[in-house]
Structure formats: structure tokens, C-alpha cells
Amino acid sequence: MSIYPGTTEGVLEVSDGSVVQYFDSEPRPTSSPLGKGGETVVLIHGTGGTALTSYWAVFPMLATKYRTIALTFDTSKPEFVSLDAFVKQARESIESRCGTAPVVLVGHSLGAVVAMKLAAEHPEMVETLVTVAGWARTDSHQLLRNNLWRRLYETNPGLLGEFMTFCSYSRNYLNSLTEDGLSALTEKISGSRDRSDEMQLNRSVDISGQLADIECPTLVVACGHDHMSSPQQSQLLFGGIKNSCYFEIPSGHSVIHERPSELFIAIRDFLRAPYKYPAGTVISRSHA
């Protein structure tokens, strides 16, 4: 299925033998009257995601304004599932699609960890960084949930759909769904691809020592009702990344599905004026 009309898709071979799938909306749309709109936005998915299942909503929104690329990491072998391997997959894919031109890197959840690490290690590649529901070092709260997930995965996988729905969305969002809508959502989550290796990786994430190496303008997006990567985790990113601003959306962890347009508008506003907000700004939300 096309993620957005006119988008190309294909695969990229990485030097370690992994194969990354991509969508690319090139050529970029004609610029909007506001902002130069010349950026290329690259989207990095999180645990258990793909370009399509993570970004089916956000990609088409960004693609109305920017050339947008979304990657699907290769997780088919255990050796492909590490922060270094993901950084390699992302870096080589971006070089292949964009050459040496720096990009806007957007990562969600574990994808945010990968995006931060890439920005810290290859500052020349990243013009602007956006972390969404990311974190730097896994805390006890996350480990406890990870333990529970593992227990269910091994003993009663039929319950994972409900458990992950419960963890991924805010109370208000779940309450806004019809009964049919809620069961469709649960079914969709239980049908997603195996994430066991990534869940193992999540246990040991610690890039806290690299935050200081991130120099580009960074928008740290926290989800106010996130049970998986709490807003406090994003606040630590905001604390550790020098040139960052902070924006909080009252959503669950899956803001990319729960409130994609508010995330899109936050990214768009930040790209239009990354220097409008001095580093350290807590950006206030606009109200309808």
C-alpha cells in the first residue's frame, strides 16, 4: 500500500548485510508560503514498528510540506538489533538517499534513541533533531514493565495485545473509542511483528553520556500521559541536550497514532523557526 500518493519505495543494502526498506516522497512538494520548506525529514521507528505501521499517519502529513523519508530497520537477525547496528542502518540509508545534505531526523521511542546517537556521532548529517517519547537511560519503571512484557510473551502471548494497548495509549484516547474501535486497536497491536530482540535491547539502553555531544537544534517532544517512556525521561533529554527545546503533548506513548497532527504541527513550527525559540525554551501549546 502506498503510504502517500506519488511516493517511491525500495530497499537499501547496508554494509553489514542488513537490508533497510524505505519510503521516499521525493520530489518534495512546492514550498508553503511560510518557511522555506526545503528540508528533508527522515523518520525512524521504534520497538516493533515499521515505516508503515509507525508512520502511516505522520508521513502523509509531513509529505504535504517536506520531502519525507521513512525507514524500516532490518531486525531479522539478532546481530542487526543493537544501537550501533541501527545507527549504521540509518546512516547508510540516509547517505544513500540524500548524499551529504544534512537532514531533519525524527525518531519515536527506541527510534529517538537511535536518532540521538546518530546526531551525537555524526553531527554533520543532522540539521535538526526531533525526539518523540525518547529516553537516554532505561529506568526501573521501564524495567518493571519490560519484565511483565517478557513474562506474558513467554507464558501467555494472547494477552500482549491488551497489555500493550493499555501501555501505549492515554486514558482519554481509549475512552474516546467505540467498543469496536478499541478491539480493532488491540487486535492490530497483537498482530504486529515480533519485537522480542528489541525488547531485550531496551533493557540496557544508556546513551546518557552522549547527550552532550548533540549540538544541532533539537525539539524534545514528551507525551504527557506516556506509561512507557515518561515525560520525565524526555525532561532529562531536554536537560542534557544543550540546544534543545521542550514540547509536551497530552497523549500516550503512541502519539504518532493518537495525536499525529499535533506532533506534525509541532515539528512544522519548529522547522519554520528553529531559532525562534532560544535553547532551553519550554514551548507552550496552542489551543483550539
Add this chain to the structure above:
Amino acid sequence: MQSNTVHDVVIVGSGFSGLGLAVTLARTEDISFTVLERANNIGGTWRDNTYPGAACDIQSHLYSYSFAPNPDWSRVYATQPEILAYLHDVAEKENVLPHIHFNAEMTEATWDEVDSIWTVTSTAGIFRTRVLVTASGHLSDPKMPDTPGINDFAGKIFHSARWDHDVNLTGKRIGVVGTGASAIQVIPEIAKSANKLTVFQRSAPYIIPRNDREYTDAEKGLFRKFPDAAQELRDELFWGNESRFPQRRQVPAFIDQIKDTALTHLKNQVTDPELYHKVLPDYEIGCKRILISNDYYPALSKENVDLKSVSVEQVTESGVITADGDHVELDALVLCTGFEASDLPIAYRISGRDGRKLSEHWSTGGKAFACTTVSGFPNLFVMLGPNTGLGAGSIIYMVETQIQYIQQAISFIKAELAVLEISTEVEDAFIDSVEERSRGTVWTEGGCASWYVDPRSNRLTTLWPDFMSEFRAENGTFSPDPYQVRNIEAGARERHHKEQSRI
């Protein structure tokens, strides 16, 4: 009535947009304004549409002014009486009623280049003003069909927006022409008591479930005592609508999702195969307005209701003849045939610089810079004019965006004694950017005819073809930069000062 008073602002219309601007100006110091209302009361659409079942398709906590929140909405989707009462409540609390002239229909407005003043002629006298704002709505003048013989009908005939409450439909044979937003609300109500109801459908709408319920007293209390909770709900509803925009850009995942919702609803509610095929739309979803209803399909399934998916060819003294030659005997005919949306009647009454009519400037479809100002028409601001409608969202958001823009422009005009006019080039560049964005949307490519597209030029002139947030980012903050700004000439300036000192 004619006076030498020169108002800062005359607003035409006191519906949601005109009233909203009036409230904002009333809260602004030092701006004199008056509102001309052709009817004898405020409310616009919500005053005129009193048909049984009339309600809003946008949740009330979003379909209300952000500057006048109402914690007491009785349900998710309020009905017409409650919305009208809300508007009255706002008007009274904000003390704007004394500014409104009722039974004052604007018949003509002309720009006087020498004095830099609009002269507004109305059925309640002549008004002179620096700034003219039309807030006359885009769904306010009923569109009447020109079916042959329509004047021959001996029974009762009326448009849904001009409901004749003296007519008792109980036990009668009723015809309803149209299956749009008004029709699907009124049909279930008529079906309750009619002897026989015949619905004449030109094209079937897509319909999705109406997730409606009453608010509990605890919720209302929460909204009252904790306004942030109401604000959070309002934001949630806004972003929910905003997130649906890619449907209109024909993004497959979005189309599949909404289509699945609509067709599942249809399958759940319509079991008769013949009716199912009649009400299955034959164009892409979103090309016409997507409607929300839980009781429309069940009404069509009733014994006393018949849906005819053929056009009405002729009206006779005793009923109508359809395209398949059937003669349907009727006691009353209800026209749910929509509104004059693309060729706005008010445009024929406004003459700008050089006496040029707004309708001439718009002869191939409405166009306005920032969807608000028009070249050749200095110090004129159009609310809910070209490209301000929405496929999915609350029009109040668009209204409030325009209120902010116009209020800032008025303050500038007042402070600088300025005449603002947009050049043709800047207006054209803006329209080009709107047209570029309308390409590839379901409205222009979805395979349907709708009131969104102007039949004279095939341009999408009624809808905003981008995110609502983009509308606010582009058109919500006034800057004099794109405008040709002229100061009122010295002579006119002196006269202006004298008049001001007389007030």
C-alpha cells in the same frame, strides 16, 4: 435614518462569525462598531434552521467560542435550540445587543474613494463606516430547485432552512428532496409520524456513526470547576479532526479507515439488499461532506418510508414525477436542497473602487487574500468567504482565526488612519498557492459534483485545502506588509477628526 456619524466598523450579519467579531470589538477599547442584521434576531444559521432534528455535526465543546466556553453543554452534539440559546447567552453577557440593528438588511454598499468611507444602505437607513465586514455566512441563503412546475404544487412546500412550523405533517404524505446534511437529520423525525414519506435522492452520502451521549452532571461540574479539563477536551476534539485531513488528500491508509467505518455502519444498519444498493455511494469518500447519523438508515428501513434514487423531473399540482415516470402523490414537499455557497448573493450588493461589483470580481469564483481581503475593495473584510470552509473540522476555529486577523487590521487602520488594499498580484499569488494545494484532493478528483467546487471555473472556492493549523499560521496574524497602505488624505483626515469630536 441617516447620520453624519462615521463608524469605525460596520459588520453585516450576527451569526457565529459576526457575533464573534462583535464580542471581540466590544472587548477592545476605542473602536466604534455597529452590526446590521436582516432578521429580527441574532443567530444566523442557528436561528434559521429550526427543522425537526436540527443539530450540529461538530462536538459542542469545539463548536463554540474559545473565549466563551460553556461547561453546561447537555450532550456531545448539541441540538439547534441549545446552540441558539448559547449564542443569545453570549450576546447578552458581552452586552453586544445594543450594537445591533435588527431588520436591517444591507441592500448596497459602495466605497467612496474621495472620503475613504464605505456607505452602507440598508432597510434601516444609511450607515457610513471606515471598515466594512461581511459576516453573512456561506450557508445562509437557501438554494431553491428550478424543477418545472414547482409553483404548481397545491400542497405545502418549503425549504428546510425556512421550516413552516404551522404545517402539521402527522399522517400526511411527505416528500423530501435531497439527502444531504439537513435531510438526514430531518428524515428520521418526519418518518416518526408521516403516513408515507418519500425521499428523493440525487446521490447517496457516506454516513459514519454519531458517537453522541449526554454529559453527566459530574462532567459538567468538572468543566465548570476545572476549566482546564474542558480546554483539554476541546483540544482533543480539535486534533482529532485535524488528524483526519489526509483523508482529503486521498492517502490510502486514511481513505481505507474512514471508508471501512462508513461501510461497516451501512452494513450494520441496512439489511435489505435493494435499499443497500440504493444508498451505497458511487464516488470516493470525502468528495462530498461525510455525514454522521445513527438514525438515518433505520428511518429509511421503516415501512412508511420509500427512497427513490431517481431525480425529480417535474412537480405537479398533486405531487412529483420522477425520471422513471413514476407519479408520487404528496401533501407536502420539503426541500433539503442546500444553500447558495459558491455564488454568494451579498457579492451583488457591494461596489468597490471604480464602482466595480464584488460579484464581477468573483465572476469565476470567490477569491480573497488571506481568505479575507479583496483587491479593488479597500478596507473590506470578508468573513467565511472564499476558501474558508472545512471538510472535517469546526468552522468556529476558522471564524476565530479571522476575528483575530480582522481585529488586528482594524486596530492598525484606526491607529494609522489607513486605507488598506491588497493588490491584484498579491491576491493572485495567494490564490495560486491555494489552488496548488487543492490539486490532488478528493474534492477536485473524487468523482462527484459538490458545492465545494465552483461550477463556473471548476475551482475549489469554498474549502480550505490544507490543515486548519496552517490556515491559522498563514491567515491569523495581520501584517500591513502585503498591503498597499494609504493614509486618508489631509482633507478627509480633518473631516474625520471633526466627526470623531462630535460623537
